[in-house]
Amino acid sequence: MKKEDIAVKKVKRIDYLSPEYLYFKTDDETKYLVDGKSKILKEQLLFNYHNKNIYSTVSGKVLGLKTIDNKNFLVIQNDYKEKYVDNKSLRKKINDLSKKDILDILNESGAEYYSNNIHYFLNHFDSIESLVLSLMVCEDAQKIYSNVFLDYNSEIMEIFDALSQIFEIKSPIIIISDTDDKNIEYISNLSGMYPNLRIVLSHDKYPASHPLLISRKLSLTNSLVLTSMDLYYLYSVIKREKRVLEKEILITGESLKYDYLVNTKLNVLISDLLNVCNIKLKKDEILCKNSAIMGDTINSYDVLNTEIDSIVIAQKDDEKEKECINCGLCNKFCPQKLNPQRYKLSGRPYPGSCIDCNMCSxxxxxxxGRKR
Ligand code: SF4
Ligand code: SF4
Structure with a gap:
């Protein structure tokens, strides 16, 4: 995929921080800590779901259980008062914290909300030598990472620098698409403030943003690649002592006139998010999370959680598989040089070095398609 393939569209910003109803997924194993019709506060513990503590994203009233599309949810009605369980103040300096302080805060504060990258950090912090902030935009859905950095660059740099120092990371690196002019301008002014920081401009050809390919390009071992969204979560939890209850999300798609950058509560229905943007899905359209190329499909009755950074509206592809025409494209574009044609046609298992980028399909x- 070339940069020219990434649509340049106007971004419409929308706030959806006061939804009327919030939906928290439950099942028969759920251990509830609130009763039906009880009043609850923002950040109040609602229930334990598969060993995860689930907290309310708003203050309001418990309406009870509801089944949507065969899934069960505890529904909360917002009272719009945003009353917190405990109103904590900003920490003055993250750098005053020790490694143990940070790990305690992260483990206590809401590990259930973190991405796989942050879980990796929590489990491997002692062996990480290089910390990479990736602002690569290899497809439309990844524009969210560039936008989040534009909106929160000072907060993200504060936590990135503090983590690098506290965890004695030898090599903090920012890798950024060579066409992301606004963020490049900001970052190029940082070198005086962060003398150890390495800045790498990269061509954003899919799948160059894959963490393994970034580590290979930069010749790193024991590295951790975090997105701007990961770092903003870390900032919110460590500096503000807050659970992650809100996020920015990008809604994009070929049929849309604009990209929508929505500042929203978590735990809202995807259909409600589409409604506030006035987006009506056509019959031949589907929703994919985080990537049109390798993202799983979601449906409009799913609930927004921290795993979803962007929603792509894509065309349903009902076309059937045809005979291989030996064009060689899959072999040419496989970043691991695996000759995927051989595995696709024989049904043999893919080697362990396949990075699941889905480029060959x-x-x-x-x-x-790639038979997994
Ligand atoms: S399987 Fe590979 S070689 Fe065959 S048609 Fe598809 S891209 Fe071309
Ligand atoms: S075989 Fe396909 S999915 Fe695996 S690395 Fe190559 S292009 Fe990506």
């Missing part, structure tokens, strides 16, 4: 003119 996406690019295939005969619609022959």
């Amino acid at each position: 996406y690019i295939c003119p005969a619609k022959i």
Whole structure:
């Protein structure tokens, strides 16, 4: 995918921080800590779901259980008062914290909300030598990471620098698309403030933003690649002592006139998010989370959680697989040089070095998908 393929569209910003109803997924194993019809506060513990503590994103009233699309949810009605369980103040300096303080805060404060990257950090902090902030935009959905950095660059740099110092990371690096002019301008002024910081401009050809390919490009071992969203979560939890209850999300798609950058509560229905943007799905459209190329499909009755950074509206592809025409594209574009044609056609298992980027399926003119 070339940069020219990434649509340059106007971004419409929308706030959806006061939704009327919030939905928290439950099941028969759920241990509830609130009763039906009880009043609850923002950040109040609602229930334990598969060993995860689930907290309310608003203050309001428990309406009870509701089944939507065969899934069960505890529904909360917002009272719009935003009353917190405990109103904590900002920490003055993250750098005053020790490694143990940070790990305690993260483990206590809401590990259930973190991305896989942050869980990796929590489990491997002692062996990480290089910390990479990736602002790569290899497809439309990843524009969210560039936008979040534009909105919160000073907060993200504060936590990135503090973590690098506290965890004695030898090599903090920012890798950024060579066409992201606004963020490049900001970052190029940072070198005086962060003398150890390495800044790398990279061509944003899919799948160059894959963490393994970033580590290889930068010749790193024992590295951790975090997105701007990961770092903003870390900032919120460590500096503000807050659970992550809100987030920015990008809604994009070929049929949309604009990209929508929505500042929203978590635990809202995707259908409600689409409604506030006035987006009506057409019959032949589907929703993918985080990537049109490798993202799983979601439906409009799913609930927004921290795993979803962007929603792509894509065309349903009902075209059937055809005969391989031996075009060689899948072999040419496989970043691991695996000759995927051989595995696609024989059904043999893919080698362990396959990074699941899905490029070989996406690019295939005969619609022959990767058999996983
Ligand atoms: S085989 Fe396909 S999914 Fe695996 S690395 Fe190559 S292009 Fe990506
Ligand atoms: S891209 Fe598809 S059609 Fe082309 S060689 Fe690979 S499997 Fe065959």
